[in-house]
Amino acid sequence: MGCPFFGEINEPNSRAFWDDFDENESVNTVSFSWEYINKNAIENQEIEELLLIEGESISNVVDGILMKPSDFELFAVLNPSQALKMYKNANKLICVYNRRDILDSGSILNEVMQFLNIPKVITISIHSKAQYKTENLREIEESFTILKGLNSEVDYAKELKCPNFIVGLSGGVISWRQANNMRTHTYVVYVDGSLDRMTSKTLTKLFSDIGYKIEVLSDKFRSSSYLYM
Amino acid sequence: MLIFKEDIVLSGYTCIVPSLGVGNVSQLSTDLIISTLKLKQIASGFHEALIPMFGPSAFQHEPKASTHAMNAYIDKEKKLLVFQIRSPLVGKHTKDFLTKFVDFLKKSQIAKVVILGSCFSFEKHDMESSPFEFVSNEQFDKIAETKIDLVKNTNDEPVFGDGWGQRFLKICTASELPAVRFYKYSAEGDNTLDAAMLALEVNKFVPIFDSKGPNLVRPDSWKLLFGNDAIKSMY
DSSP: OOOOSTTOOOOOOOTTOOOOOOTTSOOOOOOOEEEESOGGGTTTOOOOEEEEEEETTHHHHHHHHTOOTTTOEEEEEEETTTOEEEEEETTEEEEEEEOOOGGGHHHHHHHHGGGOOSSEEEEEEEEEGGGOOOSOHHHHHHOSEEEEEESOSSTTSEEOOTTOOEESHHHHHHHHHHHTTOOOEEEEEEESSSOOTTTHHHHHHHHHHTTOOOOOOOOOOOOOOOSOO | OEEESSOOOOTTOEEEEEOOOGGGHHHHHHHHHHHHHTOEEEEEEOOTTBOOEEEEOSSTTOTTOEEESEEEEEETTTTEEEEEEOSOBOHHHHHHHHHHHHHHHHHTTOSEEEEEEEEEGGGOOOTTSOSEEEEEOHHHHHHOSSOOOSEEOOTTSOOTTOTTHHHHHHHHHHTTOOEEEEEEEEOSSOOHHHHHHHHHHHHHHSOOSSSSSOOOOOOGGGTTTTOOOOOGGGO
């Protein structure tokens, strides 16, 4: 926060306000809509499980390590800009959400609610390690990634404890199901920077242990280092 | 908008709502009220204006409960309904959220609404006077049990840094719902003390606690309020 002009009053901001919005100004509000590529894929079908994967640029990674085109059929995308993609494999759905603007999470949750009334829902969300709060600093120092869970099905995902919380679409899915007395298996992967070959090992092991076949199809990890060309 | 855990009649209840302001003073203050009175969670709120979130219990008295973007807590004996809103409101959906919220309160026949807030301390020019001010509507003035001994503002004057408190009071007034808004001039930083002061000040005029000077209980969610300690390998 600087004052580039002499005498300029630059009012300090507050952490309480995230969204500078003036109701009197006309703005183009984004409205979300489904585009079905193959609606028949889920109509009259018993869906038993939904896996939601959320993170920044997560679809590249998921495409690279999980999605074999012949196994998973893309049946719907949420527009604009295909922020969210829904795939189907037998009686399982996979929802891949490239997190962009967190302010849209509530609207996207509204769109996804129609898929949440199914017996088993698993959420995996990727967050920055800087967001993880703990009194045990060794946890942060000693590992590249930290995996935490709620109602976890794998013993190495220790319970996520207060004051940590999950924000975004995954948080909304768990919250809505819990309010409607439905259980959700939740995993949070805290990573340093973006997912790369090292940090994604936790994720690939988790996919495998919760019953999703892993096949590294291509190397789609973004390089976050400028050290080497 | 709200999903209740049980059926409950809210007629005649006093409702406390934090509006998001400078330093999140009102939310912290609400945390103290819930934690000190050991209020019971009864509902979770969902709306496009709320950024969804989920977490383990925020309060030590309810270890099995969970934390959502919006929760309602009650004390049936005191007829107190307290909302905690943990998410900032998304601008383009705020109007719809506030209107639906007031409609719910009106339909539930809530007796009065107490809005907690805060505003920028640099707007306070008279340093000798109380850091607290209030605004109330006519409907509240008619039923007020105690005269509020603070500077009374009109709801037309802008209060910078008080988020949506002013708009919420206007919607309450339009719906003829008795409402009062208390706010404290605050600066961004460690606002836990501001929160305690606001809760105790409001308690003087709208009875919340059993005594004037209760022992406020710091909730579990206030741990590591400013992040982790610095790791040793940094040095």
